[in-house]
Amino acid sequence: MDLKSYLEEKRRLVDSYLKGYFKTPFQPERLHSAMTYSLFAGGKRIRPILALMSYECLGGDPLKILPQASSLELIHTYSLIHDDLPAMDNDDLRRGMPTNHKVFGEAMAILAGDGLLTEAFHMLTINHGGLSTNALLNAIKDIAMRAGLSGMVAGQAQDILSEDSEPDPEALEFIHSNKTGALITASLRLGPILAESDENLLSLFTGYGERLGMVFQIVDDILDLTGSPEEMGKPSRSDEKKKKLTYPRVYGIEKSRELAGRLVEEAVELISRIGPSSEPLKEMALYLLKRSA
Amino acid sequence: MDLKSYLEEKRRLVDSYLKGYFKTPFQPERLHSAMTYSLFAGGKRIRPILALMSYECLGGDPLKILPQASSLELIHTYSLIHDDLPAMDNDDLRRGMPTNHKVFGEAMAILAGDGLLTEAFHMLTINHGGLSTNALLNAIKDIAMRAGLSGMVAGQAQDILSEDSEPDPEALEFIHSNKTGALITASLRLGPILAESDENLLSLFTGYGERLGMVFQIVDDILDLTGSPEEMGKPSRSDEKKKKLTYPRVYGIEKSRELAGRLVEEAVELISRIGPSSEPLKEMALYLLKRSA
Numbered sequence: 001m002d003l004k005s006y007l008e009e010k011r012r013l014v015d016s017y018l019k020g021y022f023k024t025p026f027q028p029e030r031l032h033s034a035m036t037y038s039l040f041a042g043g044k045r046i047r048p049i050l051a052l053m054s055y056e057c058l059g060g061d062p063l064k065i066l067p068q069a070s071s072l073e074l075i076h077t078y079s080l081i082h083d084d085l086p087a088m089d090n091d092d093l094r095r096g097m098p099t100n101h102k103v104f105g106e107a108m109a110i111l112a113g114d115g116l117l118t119e120a121f122h123m124l125t126i127n128h129g130g131l132s133t134n135a136l137l138n139a140i141k142d143i144a145m146r147a148g149l150s151g152m153v154a155g156q157a158q159d160i161l162s163e164d165s166e167p168d169p170e171a172l173e174f175i176h177s178n179k180t181g182a183l184i185t186a187s188l189r190l191g192p193i194l195a196e197s198d199e200n201l202l203s204l205f206t207g208y209g210e211r212l213g214m215v216f217q218i219v220d221d222i223l224d225l226t227g228s229p230e231e232m233g234k235p236s237r238s239d240e241k242k243k244k245l246t247y248p249r250v251y252g253i254e255k256s257r258e259l260a261g262r263l264v265e266e267a268v269e270l271i272s273r274i275g276p277s278s279e280p281l282k283e284m285a286l287y288l289l290k291r292s293a
Numbered sequence: 294m295d296l297k298s299y300l301e302e303k304r305r306l307v308d309s310y311l312k313g314y315f316k317t318p319f320q321p322e323r324l325h326s327a328m329t330y331s332l333f334a335g336g337k338r339i340r341p342i343l344a345l346m347s348y349e350c351l352g353g354d355p356l357k358i359l360p361q362a363s364s365l366e367l368i369h370t371y372s373l374i375h376d377d378l379p380a381m382d383n384d385d386l387r388r389g390m391p392t393n394h395k396v397f398g399e400a401m402a403i404l405a406g407d408g409l410l411t412e413a414f415h416m417l418t419i420n421h422g423g424l425s426t427n428a429l430l431n432a433i434k435d436i437a438m439r440a441g442l443s444g445m446v447a448g449q450a451q452d453i454l455s456e457d458s459e460p461d462p463e464a465l466e467f468i469h470s471n472k473t474g475a476l477i478t479a480s481l482r483l484g485p486i487l488a489e490s491d492e493n494l495l496s497l498f499t500g501y502g503e504r505l506g507m508v509f510q511i512v513d514d515i516l517d518l519t520g521s522p523e524e525m526g527k528p529s530r531s532d533e534k535k536k537k538l539t540y541p542r543v544y545g546i547e548k549s550r551e552l553a554g555r556l557v558e559e560a561v562e563l564i565s566r567i568g569p570s571s572e573p574l575k576e577m578a579l580y581l582l583k584r585s586a
Contacts, residue, residue, distance in 0.1 A: 026442055027467065031450040082407060087399030106380035107453045110403065111446055114375060117407065118441030121414045125434040133426035140433060141418040148411030149319055157324040157404045174320065 003283040007049060010062070014048040017066045018073065021123070034104040034112035039077050042095050047072040047187040050212075053284065054191025054205055057277045064129025065194050068139055071123040072187050075147050078116035079183075081109050083156065089242065096233035117147075131194055139193045143186050151182025164243045167250045175245060180220075181213030188212070204270050211267035212285055218260045219291050221246035222253060264289045296576045300342060303355070307341040310359045311366065314416070327397040327405035332370050335388050340365040340480040343505075346577065347484025347498055350570045357422025358487050361432055364416040365480050368440050371409035372476075374402050376449065382535065389526035410440075424487055432486045436479050444475025457536045460543045468538060473513075474506030481505070497563050504560035505578055511553045512584050514539040515546060557582045 018039060025032040051069035052062040062069070084091040084099040085106060091099050101109035124140050127133075145151060155178025162171050188209030192202045224239045225248055239246050247256040267285045271278045311332060318325040344362035345355040355362070377384040377392040378399060384392050394402035417433050420426075438444060448471025455464050481502030485495045517532045518541055532539045540549040560578045564571045 027447060028451045028454055030454055031442075031447060078407075082403055085403065087403060108450065110375055110378065110380060111450045111453070113407075114371075114410065115442055115446040115450075117410055118437055118446060122434055122437035122441065125430050125437070127430075133430050137418050137420075137426050137429055141415055144411055144415035144418070148415065149324075149408055153404055153408040153411060154320060154324060157401065157408075158321045160400045160404070161321055161323055 001279055001283060003280065003287055006280055007284075010049045010052050011045045013052070013062065013066060014045045014070050014073065017070050021070070030104070030108060031111060031115060034100060034108045035115055037103060038081050038094075038100050038112065039074070039116070041097055043073065043077065045073055046216075047076050047183060050184065050187040050209075050284070051190040053280055054188050055194060056191070057271075057274060057281055058191055058195045058197060058201070059277065060191065060195050061129065064131065065190070067123050067126035067128060068131075068136075068190060068194060069187075071120040071143070072183065072190070074116045074120035074123065075143070075152075076183060078113040078120070079147075079152060079156070081113040081116070085109060088156075088160065091238070093233065096230075132196065135194050135196050139190055142189055142193055146182040146186035146189075151178050151186070152180075155179030155182065159244070162245050165245070167245065169250055172245045172247065172250050176214060176217040176247075177210065180217040181210055184213035184216055185209035201274070204273055208267045208271040208281065208285075211263040211270075212288065215260045215263050215267070215285070215288055218247045218256050218263075219288060221248050222256055222260075223291065225253065260289055294572055294576060296573065296580055299573055300577075303342045303345050304338045306345070306355065306359060307338045307363050307366065310363050314363070323397070323401060324404060324408060327393060327401045328408055330396060331374050331387075331393050331405065332366070332409070334390055336366060336370065338366055339509075340369050340476060343477065343480040343502075343577070344483040346573055347481050348487060349484070350564075350567060350574060351484055351488045351490060351494070352570065353484065353488050354422070357424065358483065360416050360419035360421060361424075361429075361483060361487060362480075364413040364436070365476065365483070367409045367413035367416065368436070368445075369476060371406040371413070372440075372445060372449070374406040374409070378402060381449075381453065384531070386526065389523075425489065428487050428489050432483055435482055435486055439475040439479035439482075444471050444479070448472030448475065452537070455538050458538070460538065462543055465538045465540065465543050469507060469510040469540075470503065473510040474503055477506035477509055478502035494567070497566055501560045501564040501574065501578075504556040504563075505581065508553045508556050508560070508578070508581055511540045511549050511556075512581060514541050515549055515553075516584065518546065553582055 022036050022039065048069040051065065051072060055065050056062050080094060081100045083089050084094060085101055092102055093099065100112060104112065121140065124143065125136065127136065155175050158171065159175045159179055162175060185206060188205045189202065192205050221239065225237060227236055229236050251259065264285045268282050271281045315329050315332065341362040344358065344365055348358050349355050373387060374393045376382050377387060378394055385395055386392065393405060397405065414433065417436065418429065420429065448468050451464065452468045452472055455468060478499060481498045482495065485498050514532065518530060520529055522529050544552065557578045561575050564574045
């Protein structure tokens with residue numbers, strides 16, 4: 001299969017849904033501008049795409065869950081805006097562009113994040129495709145947990161608390177499985193939750209998602225060390241400067257690459273059990289790994 | 294009726310639900326501490342209480358909607374933590390105690406707010422009392438809209454944008470109907486939405502809630518000018534120092550009191566149409582007004 005055009009087609013679906021959703025400015029327009037500035041700053045829509053893939057893998061029509069899948073991008077974008085704030089990671093550039101607070105000021109950046117997070121939950125309630133209300137409630141619960149205290153917010157808090165601390169494999173594992181991994185896992189679980197799959201199927205997607213999330217973060221950590229500022233859209237070695245706990249810092253680059261390879265193998269094995277329809281998800285895992293080689 | 298003991302009984306229900314919910318610390322404990330510091334800082338639980346009252350007014354058992362009602366306090370608390378940040382209102386004291394970022398630092402305060410907001414939506418999905426899944430989804434949608442872009446976040450953004458600007462009745466109306474009014478209105482709508490009341494009934498609660506929200510804000514504005522720092526738990530005349538758009542600033546204190554009185558009359562008239570069960574809500578409106586006299 002041609003993974004690139006497959007991903008491109010899904011990315012367009014998500015982009016056009018988000019563009020339509022935020023087309024009409026609301027009051028105050030400055031808040032609308034701040035939110036859309038970051039939402040349309042060239043994100044690859046990985047999380048919504050993974051959600052659409054997980055639903056399609058189970059025989060569902062991706063168009064039916066477009067609002068739910070797209071809500072993940074709102075949550076991801078809010079987390080980037082808040083992470084970049086001076087009190088947090090204090091980053092001036094993101095994807096080669098000035099970060100939100102650099103353009104709109106800190107107050108508006110905080111509110112743009114709050115607005116995106118809140119609107120994500122509104123978007124999750126939109127029922128385009130005759131989804132069961134019970135499935136929708138389960139999706140909202142799962143995403144709220146994994147984006148929040150059993151996931152992303154907890155991981156980000158530990159990340160901040162661990163700055164300047166000694167390399168510690170346990171803290172590293174907690175930070176990355178929660179900060180990045182939890183929302184990736186939630187994306188992969190969205191399909192089976194909305195398709196009301198049984199526990200067995202759900203656990204395959206969960207296992208695949210957890211491993212993919214780890215690989216995602218390991219590759220990001222490696223690229224921060226080896227990529228050029230042009231490729232990264234921000235200064236390289238920024239993790240190092242902030243003394244962040246990263247995989248290469250704890251295990252070295254070679255060991256980190258090996259770990260990523262092993263996790264991709266496991267992820268591919270798990271998702272293959274679903275059958276031929278899991279082909280795109282298999283390809284996706286292999287594709288992510290190649291980024292770091 | 295004895296409104297005070299009625300309110301006290303409801304407040305205890307909410308407090309004991311919230312205490313139980315956050316009893317066990319999660320990782321990282323510092324995040325748990327930051328969240329619970331503000332959540333248990335002596336809030337009067339007005340929004341959850343109004344939600345319980347609206348459900349009870351329609352013959353429902355308040356215990357059935359305790360998670361949904363309590364979620365409103367998480368949203369209210371997150372908004373206070375973010376509003377107090379240096380980049381926003383830059384307040385050092387709230388209810389006589391140091392604000393969240395003064396105790397836990399800015400990064401943890403931002404994340405405590407993000408965690409409370411996200412957890413509110415998890416709490417909203419908890420179904421203690423056989424509520425219909427459709428009603429729960431409608432409640433989540435209504436709260437997400439009124440706490441977000443069609444309400445609180447939009448109002449707060451306009452408030453920040455209007456600082457130092459000339460007194461403008463239109464901007465004042467937008468700020469306060471959204472910043473304070475929208476979540477109060479959402480609280481009053483929660484009962485009829487979860488009880489699956491018809492549009493007529495819902496509109497009575499909406500009208501009552503909108504007016505109550507305005508009164509709430511007008512009284513707060515007046516108390517900021519006339520109350521002592523001990524009564525307020527923060528320095529008085531802080532709105533004036535920040536050149537906030539307030540009712541007394543636009544209309545003067547006397548006119549503001551008159552407006553509050555008229556709004557309470559209207560609110561009482563609307564809610565009375567429901568019949569004798571609306572007595573506590575009538576009393577509540579009159580009680581709020583008395584605070585400013």
